[in-house]
Amino acid sequence: MRQRQNAELRKPEILRNFLEILVEEGIEGASIGKVAKRMGIHPSLIMHYFSTKETLIIEAVDHIVHEYGVLIDRMKPRTADPARRLRRLLDTLVGDEWHRVSEIAADFSVISISFRNPEVDRRIRRLYSLYKRFLSGELRALMDAGLIERRDPARRAELLMSMLEGYRHFKHFFVSERSAKSFRSDMKRAILRLLGTGGD
């Protein structure tokens, strides 16, 4: 019996290690045995905290989803000035911070799991709903301020999310081929055009 810790410390530590393996080896390579070996503990200790692998996966997904939730929350505007809000929104959405939170490899694993795991699917959908609600609200405010074209905010939000998801996906495959910077500014301009700002 090496180190003795309590659940408050051990559980997140297990979760962290599981997520690391998920990134490195994908869901097909993420096993309880590997997590235990990496941590230098007995596999059954993991079973002690998470009674089944399924719950370990769910809690890992919850962790990722929660991090994105926090990020969305942090995006909430601190200023009333619409022009600054728009700029800040854009900078955040196509900024690096957003993409640093969670490894894209982990996200793909999670989505991959969601195809067969209804619980995981529900969580992703809930996150997207939150995201959409936030963006719709922001767009509506920008429309009211006359900064972007007045259209159905929810539908515009869906298009915007679609674009951002594609951006994220593509950045992974093209960031090395060409400077990520110019792709980012291209994307920003494309978003502004989609939203219908006066200029450009």
Add this chain to the structure above:
Amino acid sequence: MRQRQNAELRKPEILRNFLEILVEEGIEGASIGKVAKRMGIHPSLIMHYFSTKETLIIEAVDHIVHEYGVLIDRMKPRTADPARRLRRLLDTLVGDEWHRVSEIAADFSVISISFRNPEVDRRIRRLYSLYKRFLSGELRALMDAGLIERRDPARRAELLMSMLEGYRHFKHFFVSERSAKSFRSDMKRAILRLLGTGGD
């Protein structure tokens, strides 16, 4: 020895069954044993044709990539009339056919694999290159015809691909919530706006 077939028949049959399981259970659930059981053959027969699981995976990926390649090829215009070409291109890109070729669940699995398998990664990148080259060419032609705004065709192609990838991703999560039809027409209009057509 039940049925005796030759490699030309057996190999693709194994591949087909493997892909089916990949869609149903993901890469984490796709095993040689399951494929064998589903086909009513012995696991070692699969090893006989594909000496390792790795090559089975690679050949499965090749199959999917090839199908997309064919699709891109089929998109090549049959008419010289630029307006019709633009319409046809749009219809194909956001059309159902494109998304029916391969199950999106399989695609996610493939991308998921690509994070750890350089061979698979290479194949995806090659496909994207082909796709980009095709789209760049088409956009250039449309620019020459004065139908869309004149800009760097390659960069516009990247933005377009990004948008389409996001569309594809999102359609899966939102198609039930709202009519896919209106989302599709929204997307079409967004693309036209991105490309910069005269009206809207």
Add this chain to the structure above:
DNA sequence: TCGCTTATTAACTGTATATTCAGTTAACAG
């Protein structure tokens, strides 16, 4: 110090995994 809770390990189970190898059977060419 006693006793309780809980963290932790040890020793398992049964099943699934990919892969190997040696052998068998069918088809077919000479």
Add this chain to the structure above:
DNA sequence: CTGTTAACTGAATATACAGTTAATAAGCGA
């Protein structure tokens, strides 16, 4: 009919897997 090739099977490999149960040991309050 014979020999060769290729399709196919069966059994066995070692390893990894998730999960169970029972035994220890540490910490802590009484």
